[in-house]
Amino acid sequence: MSESIFQGKLIQELKRIFPECLIVKNDPNHIQGIPDLLVLYNNKWASLECKKSSKAKTQPNQKYYVDRMNKMSFSRFIFPENKEEVLNELQQTFIP
16 A cells, blocks of 8 residues: 555544544645644644555654654654554543
């Protein structure tokens, strides 16, 4: 599965799990390495960097921004192999 197909399916799943959320696709040309998605839910937020697999290459600065944004709120690399784990963690963050 390509990253864009995975990302599209993930967006639909996020909307199903968190019906009132807003999902913003970030422009990779604005800040190189910024995570793909910003998920806004009530008074909380998360960023997600989508990858087509756990073995997919990361771009320069992606780890930096995922780590930095995780210290602020919640941020993860997400791919098919860890999707359920990340979504469970996100649910615990958004709905304690």
